[in-house]
Amino acid sequence: MNFPQFPHPVLSLVALAGGLLIGSFLNVVIHRGPSLWGLVEGENRGTLVSPRSYCPACKAPIPASGLIPIVSFLLQRGRCRNCAAMISPRYPIVEALGGLVALTAVAASGWALAALALAAFGFSLLALAFIDLETGYLPDAITLPLIAAGLGANAFALFVPFTDAVIGAAAGYAALQGVALAYKRLRGRDGMGEGDAKLLAAIGAFGGWTILPFVVFAGAAGTLAVAILRKTAALNEPLPFGPGLCAAGFLVVIAARVFNVP
Ligand SMILES: [Zn+2]
Numbered sequence: 001m002n003f004p005q006f007p008h009p010v011l012s013l014v015a016l017a018g019g020l021l022i023g024s025f026l027n028v029v030i031h032r033g034p035s036l037w038g039l040v041e042g043e044n045r046g047t048l049v050s051p052r053s054y055c056p057a058c059k060a061p062i063p064a065s066g067l068i069p070i071v072s073f074l075l076q077r078g079r080c081r082n083c084a085a086m087i088s089p090r091y092p093i094v095e096a097l098g099g100l101v102a103l104t105a106v107a108a109s110g111w112a113l114a115a116l117a118l119a120a121f122g123f124s125l126l127a128l129a130f131i132d133l134e135t136g137y138l139p140d141a142i143t144l145p146l147i148a149a150g151l152g153a154n155a156f157a158l159f160v161p162f163t164d165a166v167i168g169a170a171a172g173y174a175a176l177q178g179v180a181l182a183y184k185r186l187r188g189r190d191g192m193g194e195g196d197a198k199l200l201a202a203i204g205a206f207g208g209w210t211i212l213p214f215v216v217f218a219g220a221a222g223t224l225a226v227a228i229l230r231k232t233a234a235l236n237e238p239l240p241f242g243p244g245l246c247a248a249g250f251l252v253v254i255a256a257r258v259f260n261v262p
Helices: 009-036 071-075 090-109 113-135 140-155 162-187 194-207 209-229 242-258
Strands: none
Touching (some): 009 113, 162 194, 162 209, 194 242
C-alpha cells in the first residue's frame, strides 16, 4: 500500500497555493464556459481569458486585491466591494476544493508526473460537477479532451495498462449510454444525458475498467443520499448524476492508487 505521504511541508504549501489559484480560474470556467459553449441562453460572458474578472451583478472589474482565493471573500464578508451584492458561496467553495484536489494528488503520488495528471483530472471533474449543477449539462469541451488525456496518460501506463484504459473508456460510455437508451424506451423521455456516458468514459480512461462498478455505485449512492437529505427526491424528476460521478470518480481513482489496485 502506498500510504499517502506529504513529501515536504513547503512543497505541500506550494501545491495548496497552486490548487487554490487554479480553483479561482475554475470559477471563471464554470461561470463563462456554459455561455461560451452555447449551453445557456442569454448574456455573452466573454472568453475564459477576457474580459478581466468582473462582478456578475454590477459588472465592475475586480481589482487584483479582490482576487485572492478565499481570503478576499472572507475580508469582503461575501459581498461585492462596488455594489455590495452577495457573492455566491460557490466561489470560495470551488477555490477550497481546488486546493484539496492539488494536496490529495501530491499526497497520493508524491512529486511525480502522475500527481500532475491526477490534479488535472481532479480540476476537470471539479469544473464539470459545478457546471452540471448550474446548467444540467456536462460540456463536450471538457469531457472529450478528458477522455483523450486519460488515454494519453495511460499510453505510458501512468495509472493502468493502456488496454485497461481503452476498455474502461468504451465500457464506461456503453454502460451509461445503454441505461439512457433503455430508460428512454421504457419511459418515453430522457432520464440521463449522453454527457454522463462521456464523463464515465473519461473516468474509465484514467482509472481503467476495473474501477467502473465502484464509481457507478458510489456515485449513485452519493446522489441519492444528497437528494434524500435535501428532500428533493421527487422520483419523477431526473437527478443530476454528474456531480456524484465526478466526486466518486476522483475518490475511487485516488483510492485505487493509494491501495495499489489493480
Ligand atoms: Zn458588484
